[in-house]
Amino acid sequence: MQKNRTDLDTLHYVPQPIISHRSLCRTYERHGKRLKLYFVFVIIIGIIIIAYMPCLQKKIKGTLKMPFSLLIKPAGPDCNLNCKYCFYSIKDCLFGQGPHRMSNAILEKMTCDYLKLGLGVSSFAWQGGEPTLMGLDFYKKAVELQKQYGRDGQIVSNAFQTNGILLDDGWCKFLNEYKFLVGISLDGPKKYHDYYRLDHSGKGTFDKVMAAIEKCRKHEVEFNVLVLLNDKNVIDPDGLFDFFVSQNIKFLQFIPCVENDPKTGKITSFSITPEQCGNFIIRIFNLWKNYGPDKLSIRLFDSMMHYILKQKHTDCTFGWLCDDYIVMEHNGDAYCCDFFVEPEYKLGNIMETPIEKLLSSNVKKDFAERKKQLSNKCFVCRHSPICRGGCLKDRLVSNYNFSDSSYFCQSYKLIFDKILPELTWILSTRF
Numbered sequence: 001m002q003k004n005r006t007d008l009d010t011l012h013y014v015p016q017p018i019i020s021h022r023s024l025c026r027t028y029e030r031h032g033k034r035l036k037l038y039f040v041f042v043i044i045i046g047i048i049i050i051a052y053m054p055c056l057q058k059k060i061k062g063t064l065k066m067p068f069s070l071l072i073k074p075a076g077p078d079c080n081l082n083c084k085y086c087f088y089s090i091k092d093c094l095f096g097q098g099p100h101r102m103s104n105a106i107l108e109k110m111t112c113d114y115l116k117l118g119l120g121v122s123s124f125a126w127q128g129g130e131p132t133l134m135g136l137d138f139y140k141k142a143v144e145l146q147k148q149y150g151r152d153g154q155i156v157s158n159a160f161q162t163n164g165i166l167l168d169d170g171w172c173k174f175l176n177e178y179k180f181l182v183g184i185s186l187d188g189p190k191k192y193h194d195y196y197r198l199d200h201s202g203k204g205t206f207d208k209v210m211a212a213i214e215k216c217r218k219h220e221v222e223f224n225v226l227v228l229l230n231d232k233n234v235i236d237p238d239g240l241f242d243f244f245v246s247q248n249i250k251f252l253q254f255i256p257c258v259e260n261d262p263k264t265g266k267i268t269s270f271s272i273t274p275e276q277c278g279n280f281i282i283r284i285f286n287l288w289k290n291y292g293p294d295k296l297s298i299r300l301f302d303s304m305m306h307y308i309l310k311q312k313h314t315d316c317t318f319g320w321l322c323d324d325y326i327v328m329e330h331n332g333d334a335y336c337c338d339f340f341v342e343p344e345y346k347l348g349n350i351m352e353t354p355i356e357k358l359l360s361s362n363v364k365k366d367f368a369e370r371k372k373q374l375s376n377k378c379f380v381c382r383h384s385p386i387c388r389g390g391c392l393k394d395r396l397v398s399n400y401n402f403s404d405s406s407y408f409c410q411s412y413k414l415i416f417d418k419i420l421p422e423l424t425w426i427l428s429t430r431f
C-alpha cells in the first residue's frame with residue numbers, strides 16, 4: 001500500500017553524538033582492558049550472527065514471506081465450452097447453479113490483502129471455468145486495484161488461462177498492455193482438438209482458437225499452448241509436434257489426463273495409460289532435441305532443467321510440498337489446490353479471514369505436508385529426489401490413498417531414466 005505522507009512527515013530525527021578522536025583515545029586509555037574484552041566479545045557475537053544469518057533469514061522469510069501465487073476463478077466453474085474431460089465443470093454441486101461471478105468487493109479485498117504481503121513477486125493467475133466470461137471491464141478494474149494497492153516498485157504478474165473463444169482485438173490490446181502471460185488450450189490439429197473441445201451445441205472450436213492465436217500474435221501478446229493429453233492425441237506425438245512447430249508455437253505444456261468417473265469410480269475412457277504417457281513424452285523429447293531445444297520451450301523439460309541446475313522444480317507436480325499457491329473462488333472461498341476444491345480443503349473466506357490467517361491455517365499446513373507421505377516404493381526409488389511421488393491427485397487414482405505412488409509412476413521412471421542424463425548433457429553443451 002502507498003505510504004501515508006503524513007506518517008512520513010511526523011518522523012523525528014535525533015542528532016548523532018559527536019565524539020572527538022582525542023576524547024576517544026583518552027577513554028580508551030582509561031578503560032583499555034575492559035574495552036579489549038568488550039571488542040573480543042563483540043567480534044565473537046558478530047561471527048556467530050554472520051554464520052547463522054542465512055538460516056535466520058530463511059526462517060524469517062519462511063514464516064512471513066513464503067512466495068505463493070493466487071489462482072483465481074472469478075467465474076467459478078462456468079464455461080462457454082462443454083469439453084467432455086473437464087474436471088471442474090462438476091463444481092456446480094459445491095457452489096449451486098450459476099452464473100457464478102466474483103464481486104468487486106471480493107476482488108478488492110483479495111487484491112489488497114495479497115499485495116500488502118509485499119512478496120518479491122505477486123502473481124495473479126486467472127483461471128476457470130473460463131475467466132473471459134467476466135468481461136474485459138472486470139480485469140481493467142483488477143489492474144486498477146493492483147495499481148492502487150501495490151507499492152512503488154512492487155513486481156506484479158498476471159497469467160490468464162483461457163480457451164481463447166472470446167479473445168478479440170480489445171482483449172488482446174489489454175493483455176499486451178499489462179503484459180499478461182496467456183495460456184491457450186489447444187489439443188493439437190483439428191481432428192484431435194475438435195474431438196473433446198466442443199461448445200454447448202456440440203460444435204468443434206478449433207477454428208476459433210486458431211483465430212484467437214492469430215489475434216495474440218497481431219497484438220504481441222505472450223502466450224503458451226496447453227495440450228491435454230487424452231486417449232486420442234497421445235498416440236500421435238509426431239503429428240502433434242509437427243503441427244505445433246508448423247504453427248510456430250514457442251511455449252508448450254503437456255498435461256496428462258487421468259480422471260475417475262464420479263459415478264462409477266472407474267478410470268474414464270478419455271484418460272491415458274502410464275505407458276502411453278511415458279512413450280509420448282520420450283518421443284516428444286527426441287523430436288525436441290533434434291529440432292533445437294533453444295527454439296521451443298516445453299514446460300516439463302524446463303522444470304527438469306531447473307531441477308538439474310537448482311535442485312528445484314518449477315512445476316509443483318514434482319515439488320517437495322504442495323504450497324505453491326492457493327485457489328480463490330468467485331465467492332471468496334479459498335482452497336489448497338485446484339484439484340482439491342472440496343469442503344475438506346477449504347481454508348476460509350477472504351471476506352471473513354485475512355489472507356495471512358488463510359495461509360497459516362492448519363488445513364493449509366497439513367495439505368502442504370501430505371506431499372511428504374511417500375509410498376514405500378517411492379522411499380526406495382532412485383528417482384525420489386526429482387519425482388517426490390508426483391502430484392497428490394494422481395496418487396488417489398487407484399485407492400484414494402495419499403501414500404500410494406502416482407498413477408504415472410511407470411511414466412516417470414521411463415522419463416527420468418531416459419531424459420535426465422540427456423538433459424544434463426544438453427545443458428552442459430548448448431546453453
Ligand code: SF4
Binds near residue numbers: 378383390405408
Ligand atoms: S518414479 Fe514412481 S516410485 Fe519413483 S518416486 Fe516417482 S512415483 Fe515414486
Ligand code: SF4
Binds near residue numbers: 337
Ligand atoms: S496436489 Fe498436485 S497440483 Fe495440487 S499443489 Fe500438489 S502437486 Fe500441485
